[in-house]
Amino acid sequence: GNSVTQMEGPVTLSEEAFLTINCTYTATGYPSLFWYVQYPGEGLQLLLKATKADDKGSNKGFEATYRKETTSFHLEKGSVQVSDSAVYFCALSVVGGSQGNLIFGKGTKLSVKP
C-alpha cells in the first residue's frame, strides 16, 4: 500500500544551522509529494510540493527534490531561523487513491534556538 516514513524528532538546531528532514515513501503509481508545516496552535499549511520525478519544490528558503530512484523527498534549508520552529509533515497523493487521496507521515518537530 501507500505510505510515508519521515525521521522522528524532535530535532533541535541553533539558528543559522543547516536542516535536513528525511522523508521516504512507498506508492503504487506516480504520486505527488508535499511538505506541510504546522506552527504552534495552528492548522497545517502547504510549504512546498513536487508533482513528478526530479521536480524541486521550494518556498521560504526550504527545498525538496522528488527522487524516484530512492523514493525520497527530503526537506532542506540552508540556514534556519527561530521562526521556523514548527512540526513538518511529509505527505503523498496518488491519483485515484482511496483514503481521501492524501497520506501523511507522522511529523517531525523542529525547535530552533537563538
Next chain:
Amino acid sequence: NAGVTQTPKFQVLKTGQSMTLQCAQDMNHNSMYWYRQDPGMGLRLIYYSASEGTTDKGEVPNGYNVSRLNKREFSLRLESAAPSQTSVYFCASTSGSSSGANVLTFGAGSRLTVL
C-alpha cells in the same frame, strides 16, 4: 478570505455525551476531510467527502458520523464520546481535481477533551 472555519475551538465533554464539530469552507471546494491528530501518530483520516452528497470512511471512522450538509459544510458527530476520542480535530478541503496534486487547506483545529 476565511478559508476553512471550524467550531468550536475547544470543548470538554464527559464520557457518553454527544457533540458535533462544525466545518465550513468558502473556497468552492468539492472535497472535504476530517482528521484527528494525536501525539506520535501524525494525522489520521476519519471521514472524507469527495463531493457534495458523498461520504466515505477513512482510517479511523469508528465512533464518528459525518454529514455533508451542502457544498460548504461538513460536520463531524460523536454520538457517545469516549476518552480515546480526546484529540485535536482538523477539517480540511481541496478542489478535488483528478490530477492527484491536490493541496489541502486546513482549519485551525478543534481541541476536544473527553473526561
